[in-house]
Amino acid sequence: MLSVVSMIYIGIYLLTLLLASAELTSLSVAALIGAALSTLFGIILGVFTPEEVIGFIDFRVILLLVGVMVTFEVVERSGLFRVIALYAIKYSKGDPRILFFSLCFVSAALSLFLSDVTAILLIAAAAGTIAKIMDYDPVPYFVSAAIMINLGGTSTLIGSTSNMIIGIASGLSFIDFLYYLAPCEITLWILTSFALYLLYKPRLGEKKTPPTYDPWSEIKDRRTVYKAGFVIILFLILFLLYEKWNVGPETIAFLCAVLALIIVDVDAGTVFRQIDWETIFFIGGFLIIIGGLERTGVLSAITRMVLGMAHGSSFSASLLTLWSSALLSVFVSNIAVALTYTPIIGMMKDLNLNMTSLWSSLILGTNLGGAATPVSGAVCVLAIGALKEENVNLSFIDFSKAGVLTTIIQLAFATLYLILRFGV
Amino acid sequence: MKDLRERILKREKRSMDRYKEERDEFEKVMGTPKIEVSVELPKGYEDKREEFLELAKEESFLKDANKALNRVVKKHLKKMKEQTKESEKSK
Numbered sequence: 001m002l003s004v005v006s007m008i009y010i011g012i013y014l015l016t017l018l019l020a021s022a023e024l025t026s027l028s029v030a031a032l033i034g035a036a037l038s039t040l041f042g043i044i045l046g047v048f049t050p051e052e053v054i055g056f057i058d059f060r061v062i063l064l065l066v067g068v069m070v071t072f073e074v075v076e077r078s079g080l081f082r083v084i085a086l087y088a089i090k091y092s093k094g095d096p097r098i099l100f101f102s103l104c105f106v107s108a109a110l111s112l113f114l115s116d117v118t119a120i121l122l123i124a125a126a127a128g129t130i131a132k133i134m135d136y137d138p139v140p141y142f143v144s145a146a147i148m149i150n151l152g153g154t155s156t157l158i159g160s161t162s163n164m165i166i167g168i169a170s171g172l173s174f175i176d177f178l179y180y181l182a183p184c185e186i187t188l189w190i191l192t193s194f195a196l197y198l199l200y201k202p203r204l205g206e207k208k209t210p211p212t213y214d215p216w217s218e219i220k221d222r223r224t225v226y227k228a229g230f231v232i233i234l235f236l237i238l239f240l241l242y243e244k245w246n247v248g249p250e251t252i253a254f255l256c257a258v259l260a261l262i263i264v265d266v267d268a269g270t271v272f273r274q275i276d277w278e279t280i281f282f283i284g285g286f287l288i289i290i291g292g293l294e295r296t297g298v299l300s301a302i303t304r305m306v307l308g309m310a311h312g313s314s315f316s317a318s319l320l321t322l323w324s325s326a327l328l329s330v331f332v333s334n335i336a337v338a339l340t341y342t343p344i345i346g347m348m349k350d351l352n353l354n355m356t357s358l359w360s361s362l363i364l365g366t367n368l369g370g371a372a373t374p375v376s377g378a379v380c381v382l383a384i385g386a387l388k389e390e391n392v393n394l395s396f397i398d399f400s401k402a403g404v405l406t407t408i409i410q411l412a413f414a415t416l417y418l419i420l421r422f423g424v
Numbered sequence: 425m426k427d428l429r430e431r432i433l434k435r436e437k438r439s440m441d442r443y444k445e446e447r448d449e450f451e452k453v454m455g456t457p458k459i460e461v462s463v464e465l466p467k468g469y470e471d472k473r474e475e476f477l478e479l480a481k482e483e484s485f486l487k488d489a490n491k492a493l494n495r496v497v498k499k500h501l502k503k504m505k506e507q508t509k510e511s512e513k514s515k
Contacts, residue, residue: 126450129447213454217453218452
């Protein structure tokens with residue numbers, strides 16, 4: 001039986017999720033309200049001291065997030081990703097099928113590095129322009145880009161904010177992520193893009209003469225783009241090797257951010273203004289709420305409940321984690337889901353369970369649940385917003401048809417993958 | 425659900441501004457190039473400030489302005505073309 005103090009903390013947690021999910025306030029403000037209430041009650045009820053509150057915030061996650069954001073904001077400002085998108089369109093040679101698949105794969109590939117928000121704005125702008133020129137229906141391209149961007153980066157430590165949170169909490173390295181999840185992600189790219197193609201085939205339009213252009217024409221200084229390419233290669237090499245040097249991913253991300261600012265000639269002030277402070281404040285505030293839940297014994301009670309439901313089996317616990325985290329991510333921010341689940345799974349480490357299977361399930365669940373409906377994630381909201389700019393009003397149902405279909409396909413395959421990869 | 429979507433989209437205004445910037449960049453490469461010309465309130469019409477600003481939304485004005493500007497652009501491009509031809513001849 002939970003105590004009154006525990007119930008108060010559950011109330012604060014649910015209030016925060018309600019405020020954020022119903023968009024009564026922004027994500028960050030909702031988390032800061034929850035953090036303020038947690039701190040206030042924690043001090044009044046003697047759950048923790050004011051000094052202990054700051055300890056709830058994992059600054060390694062914040063450093064990793066800021067480092068990755070700065071690095072790729074610098075690279076994005078160079079125009080490199082725009083050139084890649086322009087080449088993808090150019091080589092489709094006016095064939096809507098090739099255009100569709102190339103935009104799908106470029107979307108997922110860019111999402112390996114860029115935040116989902118930056119990636120969808122870039123791809124939607126590219127798709128919107130070519131759709132207008134070729135007189136194509138923009139909906140298939142925008143919706144598919146949003147779904148592929150949500151999927152892209154599932155198997156990398158830096159592919160999404162939830163992956164960074166899980167990566168730091170689990171201790172899984174960049175290589176571990178790739179080793180355990182890359183085969184699953186690559187298969188999901190193919191399955192998802194093919195399912196979207198079948199769904200949208202009648203709406204893709206006919207083959208037409210494409211515009212002739214040079215993807216480099218608006219690049220004022222090619223050297224900046226080459227430097228940005230060098231930063232990405234260096235970033236990947238350092239992330240593949242950091243384990244050998246006994247340093248964490250957050251240190252490498254920070255170093256790469258500094259290097260990117262030095263090497264690529266962009267205005268640092270502009271880069272810092274583009275950082276997603278909303279997400280950073282959200283994580284900071286939400287970690288304080290989670291700290292309160294942990295101190296009052298709520299999380300250990302949930303852990304016992306999950307283990308009871310799974311009968312102590314790694315396989316059942318993994319499937320429970322996969323599907324429950326995915327379903328929750330459909331309705332609330334997947335960052336909140338990752339922050340809630342990581343301490344719960346962390347508590348299972350001494351119970352002779354297959355931890356890699358559990359962490360992999362959480363990674364898949366939090367990533368795959370983010371594009372089922374227009375309100376499942378920022379990427380979906382922005383795709384709809386961009387469509388509105390193109391004078392197309394996409395309904396909740398229209399988006400969800402594609403979102404729910406692909407989410408079910410992805411989760412079904414993820415279940416099969418977990419069985420094959422980690423055994424029953 | 426529609427209200428929720430509208431609330432979210434309103435909050436994403438900054439992102440939509442960035443979308444428009446990106447869209448302009450792609451338009452410059454793939455689409456028809458554009459130049460923007462700004463027009464000041466003519467002297468002697470200072471008391472018609474409000475009406476002047478309203479013109480930016482008036483369809484008939486935009487149509488006339490586009491027609492007139494098109495004529496001016498063509499005239500200048502033709503002149504530039506002739507100048508290039510003449511300089512090539514003189515070489």
